[in-house]
Each structure stands twice: as C-alpha cells, then as structure tokens.
Amino acid sequence: MKRSSNLLTLTASLIAKDAIRYTPAGLPVIHCQLHHDGEAYEANQMRQIQMNVEAIAIGEIYKSLEQMDLGANAVFEGFLTQKTLRNERLVFHITKIELIAK
Numbered sequence: 001m002k003r004s005s006n007l008l009t010l011t012a013s014l015i016a017k018d019a020i021r022y023t024p025a026g027l028p029v030i031h032c033q034l035h036h037d038g039e040a041y042e043a044n045q046m047r048q049i050q051m052n053v054e055a056i057a058i059g060e061i062y063k064s065l066e067q068m069d070l071g072a073n074a075v076f077e078g079f080l081t082q083k084t085l086r087n088e089r090l091v092f093h094i095t096k097i098e099l100i101a102k
Contacts (some may be wrong), residue, residue, distance in 0.1 A: 006079040008092060011100070012036040012053065012071045020062060025093040030060045031055070034076065034092070054083075064097040073100040 012034035020030050035052045039046050055076070057065045068074065077096040082088045 001066075005056045005083075008078055008080055010053065010076050010092070011038065011073070012076060014065070014068050014070055016070070017068075020066060022045065023058070027059050030057050030062045030064060030065050032057070051052055053092050054089070055094050057097075060096065061094055063088065064100060065094065068097070069097070074098055075100065 003071065003083050004086060015033045015035045016034040020028050024030055032055050036052070037050050038048075040049055041047070055078075075098045076092070076094050077098075078092055078094040080090045080092055085092045
C-alpha cells in the first residue's frame with residue numbers, strides 16, 4: 001500500500017451551517033462554510049490569504065459544529081477529498097475542532 005498524507009489544519013471562522021441530515025447508514029452530517037483570513041510565507045515574502053472553504057462534519061464531530069455560533073473562531077483539523085465521484089470540487093472533512101477563546 002502506498003503511503004500518503006492528507007491532513008489539513010485550518011484556523012477559520014464559521015460563517016454558515018446547514019441543518020443536520022443523516023446518511024443512508026444513519027450517520028449525522030452537517031455542511032458548513034469556513035472563512036480563513038491570514039498570511040503565509042511564500043517566495044521570501046508574506047502573502048495575504050482570504051478564502052472560504054466548503055466543509056462537512058460526519059459522525060460524532062457534528063455535535064461540536066452544531067453548538068458553534070456563527071462567527072466563532074476555531075482550529076479545524078481534517079482532510080480534503082472530492083465532493084462526489086462525479087464532482088471533483090474539494091471539500092474539507094472536519095475530524096477535530098478546537099475553539100479559540102475570544
């Protein structure tokens with residue numbers, strides 16, 4: 001088996017979230033939008049970064065997302081994968097949320 005890594009850590013604010021739904025297997029799912037505003041070092045200089053990210057929480061992690069207020073800041077961890085087999089748009093699957101105190 002080929003070794004690979006797909007781990008994303010993103011500091012962002014929760015800007016939108018949908019109602020909870022359930023997969024055919026009965027797992028709770030919640031879709032959301034995250035906003036990141038920050039800086040990254042690239043080509044020997046700082047670069048401003050602003051972006052919105054489509055994200056999803058499946059399973060028990062949905063509770064943390066459901067309880068978050070819009071505008072709340074957190075460190076989100078998870079992985080990227082395409083939305084569906086036919087839709088190659090990337091979606092951030094959240095596996096861990098750590099709220100940032102105001």
